[in-house]
Each structure stands twice: as structure tokens, then as C-alpha cells.
Amino acid sequence: MKSLYSRLSIAFATILVILLAGLGIVLGQFFHLIDNEITKQVQLKFYYYLLFILPLSFLLTLFIGMRVIRQYTKSIDQVTHTAQMISKGDNLARTPIDDRHSNELAIAVNQIARNLQEKSILRAMEKERLKTLIESMGSGLLMFGREGSVNLVNGVFEKTFGYKRDELVGKTFKEIGLPNGIERLIEDVFLTEHVHECQIRIRQSYVSVYGAPVIGRHGNWLGIIVVFHDITKLIRLEEVRKDFVANVSHELRTPITSIKGFSETLLDGAMEDPQILRDFLEIIQKESDRLHLLVDDLLELSGIEQEGFQLHIREVSLSSIISDAKKIVSGALDKKRMHIIGEVDSTETVQADPDRLIQVMVNVLTNAINYSKAETTIRIATIVSSKGATIVVEDEGIGIDSTELPRLFERFYRVDRARSRDSGGTGLGLAIVKHLIEAHGGTVKVESEKDIGTKFTLFLPNRQI
Template sequence: MRGFYSRLFIAFAVLLFILLTGLGVVLGQFFHIVDIKADAIVQRKYSLYLFVLIVVTYIISLFFAARIIKHFTKPIDSVAETAEKIASGDYLARTPLVQDAQQDRLALSINQIARNLHEMSIMRGMEKERLKTLIESMGSGLLMFGREGSVNLLNGVFENTFGYTKDELIGKPFKDIGLPTNIEKIIEDVFLTEEAQEKQVKHGQTFLSVYGAPVIGKHGNWLGIIVVLHDITELIRLEEVRKDFVANVSHELRTPITSIKGFTETLLDGAMAEQNVLKEFLEIIQKESNRLQLLVDDLLELSGIEREGFDLHISKVTVAEVIQDAINIVSGKLIRKDMSIEMNDFSQITFEVDRDRLIQVMVNLLSNAINYSKEHTTIRINITESDREVIIEVKDEGIGIKQDELPRLFERFYRVDRARSRESGGTGLGLAIVKHLIEAHGGHVAVESEIGVGTSFFIVLPKGSEK
């Protein structure tokens, strides 16, 4: 774009040329009027002098005019150039000052506009980056549609959930995306009703809570809709666990309560008169009461372990001390089934644990090994250590567990053989308590089993407490 200075200078030059040409014509005619009798040589000299004089005057006038025009128009050209840069997005452009109050007013105004736009650009960039970070950091999938129903925005969670990319979806109508039918129906309902919609849908093995709502501008104008997809698979799983837990607790409590109530009613109906029957029934009632008490105690124990703020009383102990105390507790069961325990030499191994809690863990594991093993068999306890960990293996020669049941073995109330578990007096909470106590120590528990051969439980504990 040609500058204001160039345009004004050209205009002045043309105008001056016209004026001087006209002046020359007038002066040339004046010579003829004054001295008509002058010869041709004088006339030529006069014309030549006149032409030279006009040319010199024209050049001198252009020189001074250029200086004057440049002085007054250069700031305007500079401002115009700066304004063009600002318009093109260069907010760092500035107009130099010329130390003239009137001319600098425009330059100062343009520079202030540039500074304001630069600050606004920075703020807008920061807000845009914050919005992008917020959208990408969301734990939920986000999808935004414009008024015409095409995709304007989506985040990484949505891409990962459905396997799409931004380049594939931006600008596409929602019906061409290929979303599941139930999600597409929610989007369509929001467009039709202009009201928020929320439903739970299943996508493969994932459960999603889909929320769609219209986006309304400040002045009430319709901008489009936004859809948020939150993964609630874990919540659904936890709800199922809760339902199973309530059902299992109810079932486990109902059995002893029904027995106690039934035998008590029988006694009250007249069976107390027979001493043999009375003693037998009272023994059954006592057995069921003990079982009920054991169940309640285990539930309270498990609840206490899972409660926030559960503390361990850590001390340095030897593995041999803990194992021997646990064996002493279950020694009566070993004698009744004529079973034995074999151990490797681990007398020098020490670690930092809650002694009483680890004895409780070992009693649970040894009790299970005894209950699910045949008579005259052997339980083997193998202890190994590394620089940081101690591994305790409890291996029995029992009935074994199917491979597909191993992942659920540490769930509350899960029983491999319900009938046999009930006969052994177990509550179905022992292994759940074991898992929680070992994890509270910063360790983990694992299991290996083979049907008809036996089962091995592995406890891995850090030598130093991680609590």
C-alpha cells in the first residue's frame, strides 16, 4: 500500500506542474503583447530562459515541498503502518514518537490500543490454555455440538473411550459419528426438546452416565449442546458388591438364627421333658450361637480394618516367634485330624510387623489348611527372604481350588465349597481379613492351587514397616 506521503507528494507535484505550465504560457503570451516587433532570436532566448526558470522553480519547489510534506506526513504513514500490523495480529508493533504534541497524540493512542490488544491476547491465550487443560484433565468424556449438530469440541477421554480422533470427528454431524444408538438418542432428544437429559447406558463392558444439556448464550441465544460421558463401571461394580454383601450377611445370619429359633421352639413345645433331647438341642443352640458370635466378630473385625484411621502396632519380631504362636493356637485342630506341620529353618529372620495381627493372619491360613485337608496329611511352611521382603508360604495337601475360582477367593463370604465351609464353622470372611491386614502392612497375598494336590498361600511382607 502506497504511503500517505507518496500520494500527497505526487498530487502536489502534478498540481505544481499544472500551475507552472500555466504561468509559463501566460508569461509567453505577455512577451508577445509587450514587444510584437521582437525578432525570432530574442523570442527563442526569452522562451528558453522562461523554460529554464520554470523548471528550476519546479525542482526547488518540489524539494522544499517534499521536506515539508515529509515532516507532516511521515508520522501518519508510521501510524498507518503500525495500524496495519496490529490489524494483522502483530500486537507488539509500536509507532515511534516525533516529539510533537499534536502528532504524538495519534501515535500514543495507537500504541495504547496495541498494548491493550496485546494484554487481551495474552489473557485470551491463558484462558484458552486453562480451558483446554481443564477439558483434557476431566475424568469424563466431553463432546460439544454446534447449532447445526456438528462436532465442535471433544476431549481425550472421549477419544480413548470410543476410539475416535479429533481430526475424524470435528465438523461431522452427530448422526454420522457412529455413536451407540442409545447415546445418539440422548443427543437427539436434547436437540429436539432443548432440555437436559441424563441416562445410564452400557458400552461394551463399560457403564456410562450420559448427561446432555443445551448451551445457552448470555442473551438467551441457542449455541448448541454439550454431552458429558462419565464412566460409572466401578460404581456399578461396588453397588453389586454391596448387594452381594448384604445378601450374604443376611443369609449367613439367617441360618444360625433359624436353627436357634427352631430348636428353642421345639424345647418350649415340650421337648424339655426328655433329658437326652434337651441336652442335644442345647448343644446345637450353643454351637449355632458360637457360630453367630464368630460371624459378628469377624464382621466387626473386617469393618475395623477397612475403616479410615486403622492403626498397626509395629514392632521388630522374629518370624519363628510369630509362626510358633500361631501353631500353638491351632494345635488342637492338628491333633484331632492327626496332621503335622513341617517348616524350614527361619529362626534368624526378623521383620517389623504388628505381631498380633500377623498371628491372626497365620491362624486363619493354618485353619483353612487344616479344614480343607484330609486326615494324616502334612502342612508345610516355607520362609524365604530377600534384601527387602520376607515371603511366607503355607502349603497344604487339601482338595485344591479350581483356577477360575482363585481370583474371587479373597472376596467376603466367597466359599469354594459352601457345605464343607459350613461344617468347618467358617464365616467366609477369614481370607478377606487376611488380605486387608497384609495390605495394611504394605505387602500382598497370592494363591496357587491344583485340584486334588493342594493349595499354597504366599504372604509377601516388607522387612521394614511401610506404615
């Protein structure tokens, strides 16, 4: 494309040629009309003079004119070039400014370029922030344009539903193949232009779907946005809470019903028989002890789960912990003619809360005794390393089916409910064990084979005292 300077120079030269040609014609006509008093010799000399002066004047005028034009068009050509670069997206383009001459047009164009550059940087930052926010929000996001086609998808949605972004963008919600509940919600939002919510189940997960219209600043319809919240944990916590309330109610109801029933029987006249009175009172006492134990375990578990729960960590001897636990369960051992074997080195120590660790060992040993046959053996072994201490308790009991192992540490879960109740168990012992070991920063694992036995492995890491 020709510059402004080139176009003006050609125009100026053309005009100058036309003017000179016109002047020559006018002079020719003039000399043709004058008297013959001027001799031909003088005419000839005058023509020679014109032929010399006119080209010289033409060249001089052309040179001066081009210089003047160049001075005023150079800056305009530079501004034009800068404007063309800006129009192509190069916001870094600038027009050079001569300090000797004030060029307001160049200054204005440079200011426009700087403003565009700042806005471009700001827009890129906002776009990056929006992208980061959408990808980091933790919920699936799906946005439809006013035509009903997908124009925005985030990574959480892709992972939740197993789609690829390239497969979704540009398609309508009918073409994607979403679950029926989600399709109905999206259709309702499009039709009513109001917010709609629903909950659906996708495989093993629960998702809360929120759909809302997207309205512009001036009230114009831009499309809809659909957000998918994973509420699987909330649903499962709610189920655990319901199970917990139901189990507590059931566990409390049984002893209370027994106490109420036997006490009413006694008041109705059975207390006149000394033997019946004694038997019923023993049953009432047994149920009261069971009720007391259940309430104590519930309070203990609640205290462990509280945020302010603290352990009193110090270095303790493993042999003394296990010895104290054996003494506490010795009565149950003698009743079933069982015994515990396993020598523990008196020099082996662990960093733990001694009272809580004794509680853990008592619960594990009590569980092993309750679910073992009479005249069997419980083995205890310890392993101490630089990382921490491991305590292994292995019995020869009824064992646990592999399908029940994941639920073993749930509250009130019993492998054999009848046997557990007969032994006075509350179903909270192993739940307390798990919480106390995890409070120490350790882990508890269980291995079992049906009708062969069960092995508990407790690991306590070394901690800063």
C-alpha cells in the first residue's frame, strides 16, 4: 500500500506539470498574437529562455514541494503504520515521537495503544483467574449458551461423568447423554428461566444438581449454568448418624425394658418369693451394669472424638502396659480357662499415653476372649524399630468373614450379636481402639480367617514428647 507521502508527491507533481503546460500554451498564444514588431530572432531567444527557466522552475518547485510534503506526511505515515499494527493485535506497537516537533496525533495513538495493552493484560489476568477458579471450585460445572449448546466445562465434571471436553463443547444437552434427571432439570431451567435443584445417584455417588439462568447486565438471556456438588460424604454421614441413633436406641431399650419388666413383676407380687426376688434382682443388676457400661463407652467415644481431646504422651514400657492389661482381663481369662503367651522385652519402650494404651490393650484382649472358644490361647508379640512400636494380638477364635472386616470398627457392629450380648459387650470397644490409635498417629489393621482366628496389628509411631 502506497504511503501518504507518495500519493501527495505524485499529486503535487501532476498538478505542477499541468500548470506548466498551461502556462506554456498561454505564452505560445500570447506570442502568436503580438505584433510583428518583435523580430523572429528575439522570439527565438525568448523561447530558449523559457525552455531553460521553465524546467528549472519545475524541478526547484518539485524539490521544495516534496520536502514540505515529506515533513508533514512522514509522521502521518508512521501513525498509520502503528494503527495498522494495533488493528492486527500488536498492542506493543508505538509511533516514534520527535521532541523537536509536537505531534498530537502520534501521542494520542500511543496512548490508545498503551490503554489497549493494559486492558489486554487485565483481561488475560481475569481470564486466568476465572479459569483457575472454575477448575479449582471442587464442583462440576457445565454452561450452555443461549442456543442450548455447551460452551464451558470444567475438569471436575469430566472426572465425575467420564466425558472429554472436546466431546461436549458445541453439543446440546440432549446429545450429551446425561442421566434423565439432569436432562429434565436443564430443560426446566430453559423453559421457566428459574432456578431448579435436584439430587441424583450416579453409580456409588450422590450428586446435588443446581441449575440457574445466566442473565446479562441489561436483562438479556445468555444461557444457563449447571453446578454438580458431590454430596456422597454428607449422605453417608447422615446414614451413619441415623444408624447410630437407631443402634443407641436399640441398645438402651433392651436393658431398660428388662429392668422395667422384672421390676414390675416384682411389684405385682413376685417379690414375696425370696428365690424369685433374688434371681430378678440379679438380672436387674446385670442389666444395670450393662446399661452403665454402654453409657460410659458412649461418653468415652464422644470425648475422644471432641476437638479438644489431648493425649499425655511419655515414654512407657511395653511390658508394663501389657502386664497391666493382663491383670484387668484375668477374671475373664480364668472363667474361660484361657491363657496369654508371649514374652515382651522389658527394655522395649513406646511413646504413648499409658492410660489410653492400657485401655486399647484391654479392649483388644477382651474382644479376643469374648470371641474365642474356651481353653484356647492368645498370643502377644511386639516389634520395636526406629519408626515406632508394633503390637500384635492373635487369638484362636471364631474368626471374621472377609466381607465383614471393613465394618469391624464401626460403632455397634457385631460379628456375632448373640455372643456379644451374652458377654456384656457394647459394640463400641473396637471403635474406641481405632480412635485412640489414630489419636496417637498410628494405625490398626486386622486379619482373620473363619474358624481359625483373628490377628490385630497396632502400630504406634515415635513422636516428639
